[in-house]
Amino acid sequence: MSSAVAPLRYGSFRILWIANVLSAVGTFIQSVAGSWLMLDLTGSNTWVGLMVASSTLPLLFLALAAGALADMFDRTRLMLVAQAIMGGSAAAMSVLTIAGLITPPLLLALGLLLGVGVALNLPTWQALLPELVPRGMIASAVALQSAAFNAARAVGPAVGGAILAAFGAGAGFGVNALTYIFVIVAVVMVGRTLRLPEREQTSFSTAVALGVRFARFTPMFRRLLALVALFAVFSAVIQAVLPNHTRSLGGGELEYGILLGAMGVGALVAAWFREKFLDRFPDRPARITITGFGISGIVVALAPSIAVGVAGMLVSGFFWVLTLTGLNATAQLISPSWIRGRAMSLYSLSFGGILPIGSILAGVVADASSTGTAMLILSSLAVLLGLSSPVFGVPSVRNVEPPEFSEDRPAPIHDHTVSGEEVVVLNVWQINRDDLAEFSRVMNEVRLVRLRTGAYRWQLMRTAADPLRIVEFFEIGSWEEHLAQHRRIDDTSAALLARARSFDRDGGPTTRHLIGIDPTNPGLFEELIRQHEDLHRQDGSIPDFDQD
Template identity: 30%
Template sequence: MLWTTWLMANVCMWMSEVAAAWMMTSLTTKPLWVALVQTAATLPVFLLGLPSGALADNLDRKRYFLFTQLWVASVATLLSVVIFLDVMSPALLLVLVFANGIGMALRWPVFSAIVPELVPRTQLPAALALNGVSMNASRIIGPLVAGALIASAGSAWVFVLNAALSVGAAIIISRWKREHTPNPLGRERLGSAMRVGLQYVKQSYLLKGVLLRISIFFFHSTALMALLALVARGMQDGGAGTFTVLLASMGAGAIASTAFLPRLRRRYARDSLVLRGAAVQALAMAVMAVTHQLWIAVPAMFLGGAAWITVANTLSVSIQMGLPDWVRARGMSIYQMSIMGGSAAGAAIWGQVATWTSVPVCLGIAAVSGITAMAAVNRWMPDAGLEDDLTPKRIFPAPSIPEPPKHGHVMVQIEYLIDPARAAEFRFLMLNESRRSRLRHGALSWELLHDINEPGRFVEVIVDESWTDHLRRFDRVTAADVTLRDRKLAFHTGSERPRVSRSLMETTV
């Protein structure tokens, strides 16, 4: 049911993007305006992705998902009314496309967080590939339906159908039998939840590498998508049908490639597979820059679609495997922000480059710079190839006090007694691993103190935003954190376990 909902939602998205892009070419022929349709559609995800992810990690995901579909239906209805009244302008179209993008910004993080609830971790790569099939089947279905409606009835009816399908998806979501279990500690404050999400990504080498690669890929590959309507118009006998066929070819290539993804993942390391995908996508873009023949453009778009899903699926699996459940929606929202931020910036910049030069020259520059940038980041920030065990482990008892403080930061101090001969080794472990772990769990700050008079005494200092946020960290412990705890304890030479003290920082009350 949810996969069908995702398919319907994506069909609506592609119908809307195709109709809006084609409508803009009828309102103006300036490349910048046409490219800005892509920017208006994707920029909301960049601006609102993190707040949406924080809400999806705290609210009832079923109701939140339902709201996003009703939002999209309302915007599609408004678009159709404006077109029927014949008052559409380039600026108004961009505003309404932006409003539709808000619904997409709210929808993506919650759906990304739902998928791991439904399948075991071992089947997550296959489930994500199936989502790729949904996305790319919609890339075929949406443009075909939109193209047929535009040619036969007009763009307004595309948005009417979009609204109807969105309402249908909302009805399916309402039948989802999911029980929301509120957190006993209550909801995180939005600002705090956003900070923790950003902090988690910032302290993860794996996640930062994924985000950099996906941003680079979409920044360059979006040049083709943003200018495809103009490419189609410039081809021999080009028109709305040509535009639809090119989009459908790209979707078909993406769907066909999913059958080979498991074999490719076994054969190539992540960085190698991503670089090969970026190279094929760059080649497809270069071909589109020089050809005016549809019979050449169709296989080029097919290969481009295959490369697109290969890169996107490989990096999506990588980031999903690097996120624990408690921060998954926020992590995926940052991933989607990277995609849409790269796409929005790329569409605007490549549109301006095309205005200064020409569409073929712009695509050629994007192809060369795209593969060059991906090769550089693979060399500069290679995949470490290590995955932490993020299985939840509730083995550390949360502290209980008679009157928990309602305000003020909480300072936690953990005292270790270390053999001075091993101090450098212990310091390296604490600075490089314990610090990142504490900050990923939401600590405001972390410090390691070394007693000047007693060389073997170290004190780990962690500051939490509040007593409630301190308790939340006990719910976020994973198997990897337990292993790290054991490695730290192996250095401790005291007869008793490290002494832990907790203090309320009065200066923050």
């Protein structure tokens, strides 16, 4: 079986993939119906841009919270809740439109409600994906998911345009509502067979904060998010102003569906030929794909006819999927499983959450000038982004080295915990003067490890009496969280900590753990401390235990 479709050998992935194809067709039918209905109701590019943005705008506010929930609870159950929200919103749009009760604010409000479901579903589904296929097939699975979405893009808009012309927008919304039933059935079937890993027990606020710190203190992931966000801003114009641009080219509902469908066809071709593209351009493919997308957007902007616009949309879909498939798979592979839900929620936020801003910006620019001018300006900026993309230092998906965990280091779960009490860790080195510069460099990398795995404050200090006696200081929210921190140390980080240990001239730094005490309930910690020492022996992370 070709590597492009190899993930379909796995039953759980195959079931969900088929259901998502059907649901995605409904999504594009809904998109055509919603955009065109809003245009009919208002005649405003800005209102249409808001409607296009409504399905993803809630990601700006809910993505990280949804990612935290995806790491804390059963992901299949969260998907069921999300599908129910989206299906209910689409059904309400259908009923109100057919009854003649829909208004622009009400249509936009229901679009935002559907977006709440999208915000909950998207990071949950992306975090679930690596549990459906082997890690080596993640990139192919992401590409297949893009293929499903873009096969729907090829079919859905054309079908949506036909339904819109024949039966009206209400029928389009109703068809979309029905497609969510397929996903609900598929999730129930898969949920019965999956063996999902144990989730870390932590508070919601701690989980959210840790997600932010992971992104902040993982430089490659942070740079990837920045690149994705900028691409979202500059690429949104293609779809945001396409309804009015279609009219400027002399087309109507059917031609609008054909233009969107052409983008879907190009995307489908890209998903199939992704491996061959990477064989031809193995290093920094984002430079080619983002630049190519921008150039194709310029072609659509300057198109003198529908036929030329279709050609431009075809090419834009091709480069669109190559860009997003590569960046999405890279984000998946960079992120360890313990925080993947939050990591992918930040990815979703950086693209899907920022995309509405690009849509609104495109609508405002188009109202102030023309749709062609808006496409020309923002697509030119996409070209500049593509040419400068190597500055971001995001590797090709084939060059990513995923975090490895050679041992299973589960964070112990206890009937009693040191709930809410902070922990301070002090590691003390006595180093040689000649090692100071290299030691400082290594400890700067250690700082990133501490802060992305649970610490919320870190500092390196020296004693006043002896400048070569160096103290590492970091704080964690609770003892339970510090125990969980050990599970999060991958093999590369463990090797870095071992390297840091080697600088102590007495054979290893000494360590003190200071645990906050609640005066009303001081508690006993002997068992927790014993388990903590066992974890240190497993992962090799700094030290000789609590010496005074």
